[in-house]
Amino acid sequence: MVVDIEQAVIEAILGGRMRPGTRLGESDLAELFDVSRTRVREAMMRLETRGIVQVLPRRGWFVVEPSADEARAAFHARRVIETGLLHMVSAMPASALAGLRRHVEIERAAIAGGDIGSSACLLGDFHIHLAEVCGNPLLTEILRDLTARTVLVSMLYQSRDDAAASNDDHVAILDALEAQDFPRAAALMAEHIDHVEAGLDLTLQPDRLAGLRELFITDAAGPAGAPPHGATDVAAALRPHPPAATPPGAILSQQPKDD
Amino acid sequence: MVVDIEQAVIEAILGGRMRPGTRLGESDLAELFDVSRTRVREAMMRLETRGIVQVLPRRGWFVVEPSADEARAAFHARRVIETGLLHMVSAMPASALAGLRRHVEIERAAIAGGDIGSSACLLGDFHIHLAEVCGNPLLTEILRDLTARTVLVSMLYQSRDDAAASNDDHVAILDALEAQDFPRAAALMAEHIDHVEAGLDLTLQPDRLAGLRELFITDAAGPAGAPPHGATDVAAALRPHPPAATPPGAILSQQPKDD
DNA sequence: CCCATCAGCCTTGTATGCAAGGGTTCATCT
DNA sequence: AGATGAACCCTTGCATACAAGGCTGATGGG
Known part of the structure; x- marks a missing residue:
């Protein structure tokens, strides 16, 4: 499909x-x-x-490759929607809260374990899950795409990435939700997104070589065997699970269709 | 293209x-x-x-043809985004306000003139223009699509359509914006969207024949000459300017929402 | 007379083939 | 040697041809 x-x-x-x-x-x-x-x-x-x-x-x-303006617009849009969503929520089922608690716990573990890749992924997922439990599929979809954009922005303009602080923010938001203090949750969310945006340097020229640079840093052994087209390895990126030493000829083609 | x-x-x-x-x-x-x-x-x-x-x-x-649930989701999404947008606005240029003032004036004239078709269009456009002047192209785009959805919802579930009241709401929102009272503007916006949603009857079975019915009502002279493909005339709908076959004054004013 | 079955038509689904345009590289000229 | 031009190759753009499936209408049987 x-x-x-x-x-x-x-x-x-x-x-x-x-x-x-x-x-x-x-x-x-x-x-x-x-x-x-x-x-x-x-x-x-x-x-x-x-x-x-x-x-x-x-x-x-x-x-x-979002420009600085587009980056600001993406963060602004997320602020608007996510705070609007929390402002308008009137009750949150305990099961939803429990699920989110579990999620931030997993976040914490990933961050503690130093797993940069999956912790970034999990931090983004939190927002998507939060939107999901608010029960509006339209907004969930919109936020998924916006989150993807902000993730791209972070890759281009990231100057510092305080995953632990983000995790703390998430916990604080959950606390407010548990206390049924939705305006406070919304305010905390606005602050949180501000923090993330503030961690970027939007005046910076986007670092288009970052991907290639990473390859050399993490995989200094074999830099000569560059990917066929361009700096990044599409096949590797699309593979469901991170780097991994390439299994023998196992690309996506031999995965069953039903996935 | x-x-x-x-x-x-x-x-x-x-x-x-x-x-x-x-x-x-x-x-x-x-x-x-x-x-x-x-x-x-x-x-x-x-x-x-x-x-x-x-x-x-x-x-x-x-x-x-949005289901009742999808209809509610669309209105909810608009409430979330439009109130979030107004909550977050910190200043609005006078020129933007002037443009919106002009717009609601045109709305008023269209409503007074009984021009059902274009007044509905203008009432929707107000929200899109408001989003536009807030300066976030992403949100404008999103709201345009959401507005299109809610317009479709209105066609399916409309029980009453108080265009004049909507126009009044718009004026009130503009007043709040002019007074720099953005939280109030947001609250008014929430109420306004509530009103519009309340004007629908989402328990109603969608009236799929409404389009065809209208054709017979407005064009009773020649019902035998049915459109070539199906109930609705795609070519006519896609044409930039409305019907045109019938004298401008007569049709639009005598369109009662029979229900 | 009514219902079931089947054939034909009309719709979208998908692949493939060719056209067009931009980049790169190599050769030639200054 | 450097610059310039042309030819090639690789890319997407687009149309068309064919495949597959559903709906409709006709036809035959009960």
Whole structure:
């Protein structure tokens, strides 16, 4: 299904595996997912209308590289929606709160364990889950896409990333929700998103080489064998689970269709 | 361009010319816009990801007919975003206010003139313009799509439509904005959207024949000459300016929402 | 007379083929 | 050597052809 490609790209972004500017060649993706270019184009166009990728005519599809203005707009939009959502909530079921508690606990563990990749992913997931339990699928969808954008922004402009502070913020928000103090939860959410945005340096020129640089840092042994097209390895990014030493020829093609 | 088709559909919906459930045949649109089916499919798929149309496999593309739950979700989303937006605004340029003042004046005139079609369109446009002057293109886009949805909802579930009251609400919101009392503006906005939603009867079975019924009411002279494809005339709906076949004054004023 | 079955048509679904345009590289000229 | 131009290759853009499935209408049987 075409939704697989879309979802794979979104998840790769949310999981921090796919950087802004990554080229998504139609033929490459077609081969990777074992579908025709037609399906890939469908997925790309859907992702384009969701603001996740953009096309440069005759050049190719690329994961968006939000400008500073677009970055600010994305954070502003999240502030608007997430605080609006909390302001308007009138009650939250205990089960939902429990689920969110579990989530922040997992966050904490991942951060304590130093797992940068999955902790970033989990921190973003918190907001999506929070939207989910508010019961509006439209807003959940919108926030998922906005979160993907802000994750991309973070990759481009990140100057510091205080995951522990974010986790603390999440806990504080949950405390307010548990106390049924929704205005306070909304205020805390606004502050939290402010903190995250403040951790960026939007005056910075986007660091387009960050992905490549990381490759050299983390994998200094074999830098000569560069990926065929461009700086980032699309196949690796799209693979459901992070780096991992490449299993013998196990790309996405041999996964069952029903996923 | 493919964006033309997308935009034409959106505008036809916002303008109240295209009803929920309208079938959008690929070949028909291709002929209408003089493009190939490929381009039409692109547009449809983009509109599908925006939640405006849906595809029934091997059946065709249709303008969405939101269920009662989806209707509530759409209004809720608008409440969340529009109140959140106003809550977060810290200043509004005088020129923007002036533009909005002009807009509500035009609304008033259209309502006074009994121009049902364009007054409904203008009432929706107010919210989009308000979002626009808040300066966040992302949210503007999102609200445009949500507004299109709520317009469709209104067509399906409308029991009464107090355009004058909506216009009054808009004026009150503008007054609050002019007084720099943004929390009050947000509260008024929440009330306003509540009013609009309250004017619907979401327990009602959607009236799928409303479009056809209207055709017979307004055009009783020649009911035999039915539109070539299905109940609603896609070509007429997509045409930038309303009916045109009948003298301007007569039709629109005598459109009672019979219910 | 009514109902079931089947064939034809009309719809979307999907792949493939060709066209168009931009980048890169190599060769040639200054 | 450097610059410039052209040819090639690789990319997306787009249309068309065919496949698959549902709906409708006709036809035959009960």
